[in-house]
Amino acid sequence: xxxxxxxxxxxxxxxxxxxxxxxxxxxxxxxxxxxxxxxxxxxxxxxxxxxxxxxxxxxxxxxxxxxxxxxxxxxxxxxxxxxxxxxxxxxxxxxxxxxxxxxxxxxxxxxxxxxxxxxxxxxxxxxxxxxxxxxxxxxxxxxxxxxxxxxxxxxxxxxxxxxxxxxxxxxxxxxxxxxxxxxxxxxxxxxxxxxxxxxxxxxxxxxxxxxxxxxxxxxxxxxxxxxxxxxxxxxxxxxxxxxxxxxxxxxxxxxxxxxxxxxxxxxxxxxxxxxxxxxxxxxxxxxxxxxxxxxxxxxxxxxxxxxxxxxxxxxxxxxxxxxxxxxxxxxxxxxxxxxxxxxxxxxxxxxxxxxxxxxxxxxxxxxxxxxxxxxxxxxxxxxxxxxxxxxxxxxxxxxxxxxxxxxxxxxxxxxxxxxxxxxxxxxxxxxxxxxxxxxxxxxxxxxxxxxxxxxxxxxxxxxxxxxxxxxxxxxxxxxxxxxxxxxxxxxxxxxxxxxxxxxxxxxxxxxxxxxxxxxxxxxxxxx
Numbered sequence: 412x413x414x415x416x417x418x419x420x421x422x423x424x425x426x427x428x429x430x431x432x433x434x435x436x437x438x439x440x441x442x443x444x445x446x447x448x449x450x451x452x453x454x455x456x457x458x459x460x461x462x463x464x465x466x467x468x469x470x471x472x473x474x475x476x477x478x479x480x481x482x483x484x485x486x487x488x489x490x491x492x493x494x495x496x497x498x499x500x501x502x503x504x505x506x507x508x509x510x511x512x513x514x515x516x517x518x519x520x521x522x523x524x525x526x527x528x529x530x531x532x533x534x535x536x537x538x539x540x541x542x543x544x545x546x547x548x549x550x551x552x553x554x555x556x557x558x559x560x561x562x563x564x565x566x567x568x569x570x571x572x573x574x575x576x577x578x579x580x581x582x583x584x585x586x587x588x589x590x591x592x593x594x595x596x597x598x599x600x601x602x603x604x605x606x607x608x609x610x611x612x613x614x615x616x617x618x619x620x621x622x623x624x625x626x627x628x629x630x631x632x633x634x635x636x637x638x639x640x641x642x643x644x645x646x647x648x649x650x651x652x653x654x655x656x657x658x659x660x661x662x663x664x665x666x667x668x669x670x671x672x673x674x675x676x677x678x679x680x681x682x683x684x685x686x687x688x689x690x691x692x693x694x695x696x697x698x699x700x701x702x703x704x705x706x707x708x709x710x711x712x713x714x715x716x717x718x719x720x721x722x723x724x725x726x727x728x729x730x731x732x733x734x735x736x737x738x739x740x741x742x743x744x745x746x747x748x749x750x751x752x753x754x755x756x757x758x759x760x761x762x763x764x765x766x767x768x769x770x771x772x773x774x775x776x777x778x779x780x781x782x783x784x785x786x787x788x789x790x791x792x793x794x795x796x797x798x799x800x801x802x803x804x805x806x807x808x809x810x811x812x813x814x815x816x817x818x819x820x821x822x823x824x825x826x827x828x829x830x831x832x833x834x835x836x837x838x839x840x841x842x843x844x845x846x847x848x849x850x851x852x853x854x855x856x857x858x859x860x861x862x863x864x865x866x867x868x869x870x871x872x873x874x875x876x877x878x879x880x881x882x883x884x885x886x887x888x889x890x891x892x893x894x895x896x897x898x899x900x901x902x903x904x905x906x907x908x909x910x911x912x913x914x915x916x917x918x919x920x921x922x923x924x925x926x927x928x929x930x931x932x933x934x935x936x937x938x
Contacts, residue, residue: 412773415631423460425444425448425449425469426460426466426470427447427466427596428444429441429444429449429466429470430466430467430469432444433469433470433473433475434469438442438473438474438475441473441475441476442475442478442479443774444480445475445476447665449479449781450479450483454487454490454491455523457491457494458490458491458494460498461491461494461495461498462494462498467502468498468499468500468502469502470498471495471496471498471499471502472499472502472511472512472906474511474515474644474814475580476495477515478706480753492519492521494524496516496610496614498518499512499610500609500610500611500614502820503609503610505609505611506609506610506679506682507608507609507679507685507686508609508610508613508642508685508686509682509685510685510686510688510689512610513613513642513646513686513689513690514689515735516613516614516617516646517645517646517649517693518649520650521618521621521650524618524621524622524625524650524651530628531628531629531630531887532627532628532629533567533568533569533627533628533629533630533931534566534567534568534629534630534631534937535561535567535568535569535629535630535631535632535633535656535937536568536569536571536624536627536629536631536632537554537558537568537569537570537571537633537634537635538571538572538573538620538632538633538635538640538641538643538644539570539571539572539573539576539596539634539635539640540572540573540576540635540636540639540640541572541580542554542555542572542576542589542591542596542639543555543589543591543594543596544581544589544591545576545577545582545583545584545589545822545833546577546580547549547821549756549849549850549851550635550660550759552650552850553660553723553850554570554635555591555592555594556724556726556922557721557922557926558570558594559592559593559594559930560595560922560923560924560925560926560928560930561930561933563923564923564926564927564930565930565934566930566934567627568932569597569627569629569775570594570595570596570597571596571597571598571599571620571623571627572596572598572599573599573600573604573606573607573616573620573639573640573643574599574600574601574604574615574619574620574643575599575601575602575603575604575605575606575616575896576598576599577598577602578601578602578604579602579604579605579606582926583894584598585598586598586601586618588668597623599619599620599623599628600619604616604619606639606791607638607639607640607642607643608639613642613643614646616643617642617644617646617647617650618645618647619643620643620644620647620833621646621647621650621651624648624653625651629653629696630653630654630937630938631648631653631654631655631656631933631936631937632644632645632647632648632654632655632656633651633656633657633658633698633933634655634657634658634857635658635660636657636658636660636661636663637661637663637664637687638646638683638686638687638690638906640644640645641657641690642686642690642928645657645690645693645694645838647674647675649693650888653674654695654696654934654936654937655693655694655755656694656695656696656697656698656936657690657691657693657694657696657697658699659691659697659699659700659704659708660699660700660847661697661700661702661843661904662687662707662842662843662846662847663683663687664680664683664684664687665841665842665843665846665847666759666761666843666847667680668680668841668842668843669759669760669761669839669841669842669843669844670714670759670760670761688711688712688713688821691708691711692711692713693715694713694714694717695717695936696717696719696722696932696933696936697713697717697718697719697934698718698719698720698929699718699719699720699721699728700720700721700722700723700847700848701720701722701848701868701869701872702720702867702872703845703846703869703872704846704847704848705718705720707846710858717893719928719929719932720928720929721832721925721926721929722779722848722920722925723848723849723850723853723873723920723925723930724853724916724921724922724923724926725850725853725854725857725916725920725921725922726857726922727857727913727916727917727921730825730828730854730857730858731857731858731914732858732909733825733858734829735829735830736826736829736830739827739829739830740830742885743782743784743814745782745815745830748780749780749781749782750780750781750782750832750833750898750902750905751781751782751783751784751830751831751832751833752767752771752781752782752783752784752831752832752833752834752835752895753783753784753785753786753827753828753830753831753832753833753834754767754784754785754786754787754835754836754837755784755786755787755824755827755830755831755834755851756786756787756851757787757788757789757796757851758787758788758789758796758800759796760796760839761838761839761841761843761844761863762836762837762838762839762936763837763838763839763864764785764796764800764837765799765800765803766781766837766839766891767783767785767835767837767891768800768804768807768809768813769803769807769892770801770835770837770889770891770892770895771807771809771812771813772807772809773782773814773892773896774892774896775807775808775809777896778896778899778900780899781812781899782812782813782814783807783809783812783813783814784813784814784816784827784830784831785800785813785814785815786815786816786817786827787816787817787818788818789819797817800815801815802821823874825858828854828855828858828860829858831855831860832839832860832861832905832909833860833861833895833898833905834851834852834855834860834861834862834863834864835862835863835864835891835894835895836849836851836852836862836864836870837863837865837891838864838865838867838870839885840865840867840885840886844867844869844870845867845868845869846868846869847869848869848870848872848873849869849870849891852864852870852873852874852880853873853916853920855911856873856874856879856880856913856915856916856920856930857911857916857917859909859910859912859913860909860912860914861880861881861898861904861905861908861912862874862879862880862881862910862912863880863881863882863883863891863894863895863898864880864881864882864883865882865885865890865891866882866883866884866885867885869931870882875906875921877910878908878915879908879911879912879915880908880912881894881897881898881908
């Protein structure tokens, strides 16, 4: 005998039963109960249950529920869409979105989203997590260099920062955007948009981006690392049927793990790796910095033919050799014959600045004609790195040799570089430093400085030993001190290596040359 539909008053019990069946792995029973018990219920009853019951979020995350939802009439799917994702939001409780949910959300186009316009206004909408003038990090500097270079290759690019920037950073910004040199940075959203990190904020950012993309009308969407910017951009692109490009500039989950090993072994780290891999594998084209990063992406499952290189570079017209700033040298007490060893950048633990101070202590035992400048500040507010380094300087009696002036204005960086003869990048060996190439050695090389780096793949991708710089063994206890000592003993080598380094950047690592391959790949994608 065929059973009729169950009465609505049994609905709360049905949701509890469905949840228990899911935990027990009985998905066939769940599918049957959805068809017999839930399908006949009114939209309003199902919505009320999704919003009221604690077990509804677990049910809503299941694949069998989405399959059932897809079979319902179009009106019901539209009505239920927000209620389903609200229930998932509540169940997720602010945790990082996982690839399964991202994939389902990518397929669930918001009912309120208008149709894609037929005509395109620009080639590419480039979605950035941050930009000048509010942020002057290497990330922002790379963006500001890439955009004019791609534009010179004939691409029409519209730059858009993620919803809420710069306001969610506590910084002021023009709602209409900022013009910095030749680049216009369009702003999106307002103070109510949080940095995309969990399901709720990712959905909100994706919806805001999708509506903005309808106005921009690009042929394709590109986003730069990490998934906080890239996942909402991917979702918005897919909802609108647009190609998506992921500009992978780093593996930020490994950067965080380098400073917090406990986080590196956490479930949250694993989810971060999984969602980064998901975004890259879903992209129609992936750009990255070097061969080690390309190999890592392929290892994670990204198709090799979809990965193109857009290496870091330097502008040899902006970064040029220049005489020492005499006033600044006098202010710091640097004599005309003193060789200056200098680092300018962030103070993350993996940068190895403690190793630079220890090398200075060893050098002080055998040479008196050098000074050390360590310019910059902690990577994160409240980090103890500066205090730790200052304590090391005092402990080793180096206060007369090692100067830590703190953060300096961006417009004075060239003045500080003018004091430097040798620019060590003494990074410690860990996953992120083995894979990700920094920007700062190329800028130093363009200024004719001798760069000294450990033998990490991401750095030997830039520096050739005894040709464009010095490479030392990262596992050798005194490798850095010996490399610096050999340069202090041979001033002629300093001049020759510095000139060769600049020549190489001028010929091989200027932005125009380094963006040709990626511009060709983008053009091939958008047609």
